C-alpha cells in the first residue's frame with residue numbers, strides 16, 4: 001500500500017511543477033500553444049491516475065476490515081499530505097482522518113480516537129476558508145467546532161488518560177474550541193489586495209481590478225472569462241440584429257426598436273458579464289487551483305459558491321446586471337436545474353443577458369482544447385448538438401436557435417479556435433504582470449483571423 005501513497009504524493013508534486021512552468025516569452029505562438037496543451041494533457045493524465053489510486057487505496061476502504069498496520073500507514077500518509085504551511089493535499093488528509101476516526105471508534109482505541117478528533121478538526125480548519133469583503137469564513141465551521149468540542153470533552157477524564165500525547169491532544173482541542181476566529185489559518189502569501197480591499201465602485205478602476213485580479217490569480221479563468229465575453233457579445237449582437245423583439249424588456253428597453261437603438265449598450269453589458277461571470281472564483285482559489293485529482297464533494301460545493309460570491313462582489317460595487325449574471329449563470333433556463341439552489345429567480349430585465357452568458361460559458365468550457373486539463377474538449381459541432389438537445393430546459397431556446405442560421409454557425413466555428421489561441425498566447429506570454437486589459441470589440445471587432 002505504501003508504494004501507492006508514494007506514487008500519489010509524487011504525482012501531486014509533478015502537477016505542482018507543471019502548474020508553475022510557463023512558456024518562454026520569446027517562443028513562437030504555435031510552440032506556445034503546443035506547450036500549454038501538452039502541459040494540460042499531462043496534468044489530466046496524472047489527475048486520472050490519482051483518481052484511480054484514491055479509489056483503490058481510500059474511497060473503497062472499509063474501516064471495519066482495516067488492521068492496525070494499515071491504520072498506521074494511513075496516519076503516516078495523512079501526515080505527509082497535511083503540513084501547516086504549504087500542504088500537499090489537505091482535503092484528502094481530512095478524508096483519511098475521518099476514516100481513522102471511524103476505525104478508532106470501532107476498535108475502541110480511545111487514544112487514536114482523541115488524536116483523530118483533533119486532526120479531523122484541524123485539517124478542516126486549514127482546508128478552505130472563503131474570503132468575502134476581507135472576512136474569512138470557513139464553510140465547515142460547524143463541523144470543526146463539533147470535532148474540537150468532542151475532543152475537549154475528554155478534559156473531564158484528563159487524569160485517567162495515561163498517554164502523554166493523548167493528553168496534549170485534549171488540551172489542543174480545548175485551545176481550538178476557545179478560539180473565536182479562525183483568521184490566522186489563511187496563509188499570508190495568499191492574502192493580497194484582492195482579499196484586503198473592497199472593490200471600488202469607480203467603473204474604470206473596477207474593470208482593472210477585475211481583470212488584473214483574475215489574471216494574477218488564475219490565468220485559465222482569465223482566458224475563459226475573455227472567451228465568454230467575446231462569445232456572449234457575438235450572440236447578443238446577432239440576437240439584437242436578427243430578432244430584436246426577443247431582447248425587448250431587457251435593461252428597460254421596451255420594444256424591438258429600442259433594442260436596435262441601444263444595441264451597443266446591450267452588447268457591452270453581455271461582454272462585461274462574460275468578463276465577470278466567474279469573478280467569485282477569485283474567492284475560492286484554494287479549490288479551483290486543485291489539479292492533482294477530482295474535487296471531493298465538499299470541495300465542489302465550495303466551488304459552486306463562486307456564483308454567490310461573485311454576486312456579492314459585483315452588487316457591492318454597484319453593478320446590478322453584472323451581479324445577476326454572476327449569480328444565475330449556472331442556473332438552467334427553465335429553473336429546474338443548476339445552482340445556486342434555492343435562489344430567487346433572476347429579474348426579468350436581465351434574464352436574457354444571463355441566458356446568453358450561460359450559453360457562451362458552456363461553449364467555451366466544452367470546446368477549450370488548449371488549457372483545460374480536466375475534460376476532453378468537444379468540437380464546436382458536437383457542442384452545438386448538445387446545446388440543441390438542452391434547448392428549452394438547460395439552455396434558452398431563443399439563444400440556441402441563433403445557430404440554426406448556417407452562416408452564424410460557420411462564423412462561430414471558424415473564429416473560435418484562433419481567438420482562443422490568441423488569448424492564451426497573450427495571457428501565458430505575460431502572465432504575472434497583470435496589465436492585460438480587456439478587448440471589447442464593439443462594432444468593428446472583426447480582426448481575429450490569425451492564431452498568433
Ligand SMILES: [Fe+2]
Nearest residue numbers: 277278329330
Ligand atoms: Fe461559473
Ligand SMILES: [Fe+2]
Nearest residue numbers: 224277278361
Ligand atoms: Fe464560466
